[in-house]
Amino acid sequence: xxxxxxxxxxxxxxxxxxxxxxxxxxxxxxxxxxxxxxxxxxxxxxxxxxxxxxxxxxxxxxxxxxxxxxxxxxxxxxxxxxxxxxxxxxxxxxxxxxxxxxxxxxxxxxxxxxxxxxxxxxxxxxxxxxxxxxxxxx
Amino acid sequence: xxxxxxxxxxxxxxxxxxxxxxxxxxxxxxxxxxxxxxxxxxxxxxxxxxxxxxxxxxxxxxxxxxxxxxxxxxxxxxxxxxxxxxxxxxxxxxxxxxxxxxxxxxxxxxxxxxxxxxxxxxxxxxxxxxxxxxxxxxxxxxxxxxxxxxxxxxxxxxxxxxxxxxxxxxxxxxxxxxxxxxxxxxxxxxxxxxxxxxxxxxxxxxxxxxxxxxxxxxxxxxxxxxxxxxxxxxxxxxxxxxxxxxxxxxxxxxx
Numbered sequence: 001x002x003x004x005x006x007x008x009x010x011x012x013x014x015x016x017x018x019x020x021x022x023x024x025x026x027x028x029x030x031x032x033x034x035x036x037x038x039x040x041x042x043x044x045x046x047x048x049x050x051x052x053x054x055x056x057x058x059x060x061x062x063x064x065x066x067x068x069x070x071x072x073x074x075x076x077x078x079x080x081x082x083x084x085x086x087x088x089x090x091x092x093x094x095x096x097x098x099x100x101x102x103x104x105x106x107x108x109x110x111x112x113x114x115x116x117x118x119x120x121x122x123x124x125x126x127x128x129x130x131x132x133x134x135x136x137x138x
Numbered sequence: 139x140x141x142x143x144x145x146x147x148x149x150x151x152x153x154x155x156x157x158x159x160x161x162x163x164x165x166x167x168x169x170x171x172x173x174x175x176x177x178x179x180x181x182x183x184x185x186x187x188x189x190x191x192x193x194x195x196x197x198x199x200x201x202x203x204x205x206x207x208x209x210x211x212x213x214x215x216x217x218x219x220x221x222x223x224x225x226x227x228x229x230x231x232x233x234x235x236x237x238x239x240x241x242x243x244x245x246x247x248x249x250x251x252x253x254x255x256x257x258x259x260x261x262x263x264x265x266x267x268x269x270x271x272x273x274x275x276x277x278x279x280x281x282x283x284x285x286x287x288x289x290x291x292x293x294x295x296x297x298x299x300x301x302x303x304x305x306x307x308x309x310x311x312x313x314x315x316x317x318x319x320x321x322x323x324x325x326x327x328x329x330x331x332x333x334x335x336x337x338x339x340x341x342x343x344x345x346x347x348x349x350x351x352x353x354x355x356x357x358x359x360x361x362x363x364x365x366x367x368x369x370x371x372x373x374x375x376x377x378x379x380x381x382x383x384x385x386x387x388x389x390x391x392x393x
Contacts, residue, residue: 054164057292071168072184073159078151083377097170099142101163102156 008039032084032115040065041077042116045087053092053103054078078106086112142166145346149172152188172251188365195251203244206267210239213274227354231308232277239274241317241364242267245310248365249372258302265293266310305375309368316367320360327356 034042044060045052057078058069081087094101106114127133142162149158161184177354214232246267249260269286276282297303 054161055167058164058168069182070185071161071165071180075157075184076187079157091160095163098163098166101146101159101166103163104157104160 032086032111034086034115034119037077038081038086038114039119040067041074041081042086042112044106045108046116050105050107052106072138075128081112082106085109086115148185149181149188152185152192170351191252195248196365198251199248199365200358202247203240203361203364204357205241206243207236210236210270210274214277217299235270235277237318237321238314239267239270241314242270242310244317244361244364244366245313248368253372253376254370256374258300259306259368259376262293262297262303262306262309266290267293269293302376309371309375312371313364313368317360317364320356320363324353324356324360328353 031084039075040061041057044064045058047064048056048060054071054074058071058074061067061069078087078089082089086109089104089107092105094100094102145165146158146162149161152158153161162181163186165177165180168180172180214236242263246260246263247259249263253260255261255264269290272282273286281297294307297307
């Protein structure tokens with residue numbers, strides 16, 4: 001009986017050490033790296049706020065960048081970002097103009113926000129000293 | 139509209155039904171401006187992007203499993219013929235090792251293509267498949283067997299302390315179970331229904347190619363069942379939970 005008690009205490013201690021190690025590693029982890037298109041999608045979601053779903057995200061990117069976006073590329077990117085925990089999605093109300101289908105709205109998570117800020121900071125650091133935008137970053 | 143329902147059904151083969159419905163809804167909204175041709179082209183593009191990974195992973199997984207099976211057979215039985223230290227007493231152990239190695243290689247290739255090498259299932263199957271290779275190659279050297287079995291125990295126990303790896307373990311166990319059940323049924327079917335082949339060997343196979351196709355079909359069905367099990371359990375245990383039931387605390391306030 002005492003042996004079982006010791007084993008249980010030992011397991012508990014081991015689990016605590018592992019959990020602490022996991023926490024420390026988690027704290028040390030740098031934000032997820034983002035590709036160029038992923039950053040465009042995240043910025044579009046941020047700009048749109050509560051109204052960020054497939055159609056509006058696509059049209060926001062087209063309006064801001066002039067770049068035509070294939071819906072398939074957008075959906076797979078959004079799914080990948082959600083798998084990475086960078087965005088979250090929720091389903092809205094079904095509407096008749098969509099054949100009774102619900103909209104899927106997207107929003108950034110905290111880790112997504114951190115990843116985007118980190119990527120933009122990297123761009124800013126690279127831009128420092130360059131006069132690409134007519135002197136504003138010189 | 140019937141065509142919209144068909145589009146939704148086609149997309150839902152490769153993604154969740156609600157996501158497929160939302161995608162079709164988005165495409166319907168844009169169709170009003172872009173036209174019907176754009177709608178179908180966009181749908182085909184979306185389906186291609188969703189489907190290529192599962193399709194390539196399934197084909198590559200099957201080939202990897204078949205290749206690994208012949209590799210392990212050659213490594214185990216080729217050496218066995220030379221050494222045969224204890225007669226055929228270890229035959230069941232070797233058969234299990236052969237099957238485990240082949241199934242782990244199948245899962246490794248399937249998961250690495252479908253979910254990427256950063257996925258915990260890919261990583262766990264990579265380590266276990268890597269351990270099974272020296273075990274099969276040097277099964278007659280006790281220090282190698284002991285080292286491999288000890289590493290196997292360490293990896294398995296270590297996985298219990300990591301949340302994602304702990305969830306990957308039952309997936310591997312289920313795929314191994316399905317693989318062995320399917321493999322045993324295939325062997326039984328070969329014994330039961332393809333007796334002609336046993337009697338006349340290779341000549342009968344050449345005369346009646348349907349026997350060979352029957353065997354290949356059974357193997358394909360087993361591989362397909364293993365990959366379906368892997369995919370379903372991965373979606374259930376390792377992928378993100380539905381956000382509607384997930385952690386609210388991680389969301390940002392609206393911009």
